[in-house]
Amino acid sequence: IKRIEEVLESVRPMLQRDHGDVDLVEVQGKMIYVSLKGACSGCMMEAATLGGIQQKMIEALGELVQVLPVSYMPVEA
Template identity: 40%
Template sequence: MTRIRALIDEMRPTFRRDGGDIELVRVEGAKVIVHLSGACAGCMLAGQTLYGVQKRITDVLGRPFRVIPDIRH
């Protein structure tokens, strides 16, 4: 979880520049649950954003993860 949090924190400036943000909520096995806020929460490209985060985490850690938005957060 520490490495996943660090990867998400590395990407946060990009999201903030676009008027949004992403925050790690929890990790449940291979599921990474995140909270999107600001422009990222309502963006039509939110799915692509989540896929980009998922790809980065999977590529760096060398095993598959699924990034899922937390709609209850």
């Protein structure tokens, strides 16, 4: 979790420059759920932003993970 948060901290200044932000919501196995905020929320570049964050995660963690928006998180019954 600490490494994941470090990666998010590293991309946060770029997102904030565009009036956005990102928060870690939950980690379920190799699925990392994040919440994009501000200008990033609903932006047309949202998929590209998540893809870039995912690439940085893979490099930092040394394993294949998926970075998904919180809206993709399964609802527990």
